[in-house]
Structure formats: structure tokens, C-alpha cells
């Protein structure tokens with residue numbers, strides 16, 4: 001069973017497929033920052049806290065991807081007094097997980113897409129917070145919120161003491177190498193977040209996926225993320241070639257990956273990211289679209 005890793009006084013995390021952050025005060029009252037993807041992750045978190053005599057009283061979710069809030073439902077069931085904080089807009093998905101596969105598919109998704117990778121169990125949300133930079137008091141602890149939109153519609157990075165729980169504001173370098181193209185909702189927002197993250201005042205940064213990053217390592221990791229995003233835009237731009245439908249662009253970019261999507265869930269996540277880069281290229285006036293005889297085609301300008 002994973003154990004809580006203490007990073008600084010009052011700050012730790014539970015390593016996993018998704019790292020769950022944990023912060024606590026002198027009275028042993030603890031707040032989790034994200035809860036992992038499912039009931040097992042929630043159970044591991046609760047056990048790890050109990051073994052250190054910490055009492056979980058709050059959960060702050062950074063965004064609404066199923067792998068970050070899937071432990072909520074179990075935790076709220078075990079601790080009915082526990083309260084959940086979620087960002088504005090994202091909170092709707094926690095309460096209605098159907099919105100995630102719906103947004104990726106664009107209509108009622110086939111039942112096969114309504115799976116645990118894209119849909120966690122619904123979670124109550126007791127408090128909605130804005131992802132603007134500022135303070136957030138949770139169960140008597142003064143947390144700091146940093147706007148980290150881009151990867152998700154409204155995402156926050158959460159700071160406490162010397163530690164920043166950056167969630168998916170950036171990815172560890174091994175994760176980047178594995179996936180090559182980081183998931184994004186809004187490319188300009190993601191680049192803006194990566195540019196600002198350097199100024200967040202912490203000693204340790206815990207990404208959602210991958211090991212903690214020290215202040216000394218941060219610049220290099222952020223640079224690797226910026227490179228990955230920019231290369232993704234270039235791949236999408238060159239895939240448009242002399243003109244292509246959306247599906248042709250998706251297919252051409254997928255063929256450049258070491259491990260292209262191999263099931264419908266990863267395909268639709270990947271497709272959504274390609275569509276985000278196409279929208280970005282349209283805003284930067286590098287591509288345009290036309291609809292002729294019922295077919296939408298992308299072209300370079």
C-alpha cells in the first residue's frame with residue numbers, strides 16, 4: 001500500500017497513477033488536493049492518512065478529469081462531514097460526470113465511452129472556487145490558488161507552505177516522453193500557464209503525474225513541456241498539408257506517435273487535443289477552414 005511521502009512540514013503526497021496532495025495543520029486536520037481515479041485510490045488515501053493520525057476534513061479538486069476526482073465518492077461516503085471544493089465550471093463535471101464523455105464525443109456517447117477512464121462516480125461539491133490567483137481557506141488552512149487553465153477548462157494549481165500541487169499544469173518529463181502530445185483544452189492558455197508557473201513561489205512542485213520537481217529542476221521541466229506543446233502544434237500544422245478533413249489531420253498526427261491511441265477512449269482524448277491545436281492555429285491565422293458539399297476541410301494560409 002502506498003505511504004504518505006512528507007515533503008515539508010505540513011505538506012506531503014500519496015504517489016500513484018495520479019498523485020494525491022495532502023496538507024495538514026498542527027491539530028492533525030488534513031486536506032487532500034485531488035483524490036486519484038477511483039474507490040481504491042480513495043481508500044489508499046484514507047488509510048495512509050489514518051496511519052499518520054491525520055483526519056481528512058476537506059478535498060480540493062484541481063480540475064474535473066476523472067483520474068483526479070474519482071476517489072471523492074468513496075471518501076465522502078466514509079466521511080460524511082468531509083467537504084469538497086472544485087473550480088468554477090469544472091464543478092459541473094464532478095456533479096455530472098457524463099459531461100466529460102459527452103464533451104469529447106460531441107453527442108450522447110456510445111456506452112463504451114461512458115467508462116471509468118472518462119467518467120468517475122459523481123461527487124458532491126460543497127464549495128465552488130475561482131481559478132484566479134488568490135487565497136483559499138479550506139478547513140482552517142490557508143491555501144493559495146494559482147490560475148492554471150489550458151489543460152482543462154478551468155484548472156488550479158494549489159500551494160501550501162513551500163509546496164505547490166501543480167496537478168496537470170505541467171507533466172513530468174517521463175510522462176511527456178510517453179505521451180508525446182500533452183492533453184490540452186486550450187493551447188494558448190496552456191502556454192500562458194507554463195510561462196507563469198516559473199514565478200509561483202515554492203520550493204517543491206508536485207505534478208499530477210510523475211515525481212516531485214525541485215525549484216532547481218522546474219525551469220527545465222517547464223521548457224520540456226513548452227517544447228512538447230509547440231511540437232504538437234507543428235505536427236498538427238504539417239498534418240494539414242495541402243488540405244485535410246479533421247479526421248485526416250487526426251490520423252496523420254497519430255501516425256507520427258510512438259504509441260498512437262489504441263482504444264476509443266484514448267482516441268477521443270487525442271482527437272480533442274488535435275482539435276484544440278487546430279483552433280489555436282486558426283486563432284494565429286496559420287490555418288483556415290471551409291465547408292464545401294458538406295465536408296469541412298482545413299487548409300494552411
Ligand SMILES: [Zn+2]
Nearest residue numbers: 063065151168
Ligand atoms: Zn487532467
